[in-house]
Amino acid sequence: MxxxxxxxxxxxxxxxxxxxxxxxxxxxxxxxxxxxxxxxxxxxxxxxxxxxxxxxxxxxxxxxxxxxxxxxxxxxxxxxxxENKLYTDVLKVLKTIKDKGGVVALATAKPGYFAKIILNHFGINYYFDSIVGSHLRGTRTDKRDIIFEVLDQFGFPDSNHIYMVGDRKYDILGGKYHGLKTIGVEYGYANHGELLKVNPDFIIQSPLQILECF
CATH class of the missing domain: 1.10.150.240 (Putative phosphatase; domain 2)
Structure with missing residues (x-):
């Protein structure tokens, strides 16, 4: 990794x-x-x-x-x-990626202000090399723009080694827009068949399976 x-x-x-x-x-x-x-x-x-x-x-x-x-x-x-909880094994996934030299970033449509509070609350903020969300004033809500900001922070690395992991079509379409490999997670909130329609590179059923995609 x-x-x-x-x-x-x-x-x-x-x-x-x-x-x-x-x-x-x-x-x-x-x-x-x-x-x-x-x-x-x-x-x-x-x-x-x-x-x-x-x-x-x-x-x-x-x-x-x-x-x-x-x-x-x-x-x-x-x-x-x-009123929130970590999915099972997410901590192990983050730790494994970091231990093997990978770079981890958060790309969320949630305001970055709240995203940072959540990561701090669960004690996982230090696993993230970058945390990018929308603005509280209601701008930068498009996942394509959020992903662009992450990529810009790292000097637009080779997209063959960049993965976007998410549960909704917005995550997958945003990743594809920038030429990233995409991982759709079925344990989240996607409607039935939503992920299949946008054709991610991988579809998984549990957090641990993320590690099998690299």
Whole structure:
């Protein structure tokens, strides 16, 4: 794995964050008088940006979307961020990659501010050579732009040795856009058949299988 660069998504790839995200969305919607009872549907919103989630599913104007995002962060910043857990064996995967000389980066659509808090909370921040997320002001939410920023930080290394690991189509399409090898994880939040449609180089069912892709 020496000279390999491995970019990880966060939600649905490193951590099972669905409880906190679903509760934060429910809180945001409730404050705006919107009732949502389908928790399974809400789980499918883990991955896209908040603006995309609220705009495509609940609100037709930017003002309401922005208010929903503010409501969401009100709950998330105090409670939702910690309603979260590491997937089994993720720590072993990160340690193995680093011990064998690999470079590890985080490429998440979650604001980098919150991503750093989460990695620190679980004590895994020191495994990451770079942590890149969206901006709190709502910019740089496209996974292609996030991956570009990671690659730029490392001087655009040989893409034959760079892997993008994620659970949603956005991760795979973002990786392919930059010519990276892609690993789709089925233990996350992708809808049925979502990963197959975007044809990642590898599809795996557990974190440990990530190590078999290098």
């Amino acid at each position: 020496k000279n390999h660069f491995v970019l990880f998504d966060l939600d649905g790839t490193i951590t099972d964050s669905s409880e906190g995200i679903v509760n934060s969305i429910l809180y945001a919607l409730d404050k705006m008088g919107v009732k949502e009872e389908d928790s399974d549907r809400l789980r499918s919103y883990v991955g896209p940006s908040l603006k995309e989630t609220f705009r495509n599913n609940y609100f037709s104007n930017d003002k309401d979307c922005q208010q929903a995002i503010m409501n969401y962060r009100e709950y998330y910043s105090e409670k939702g961020i910690f």
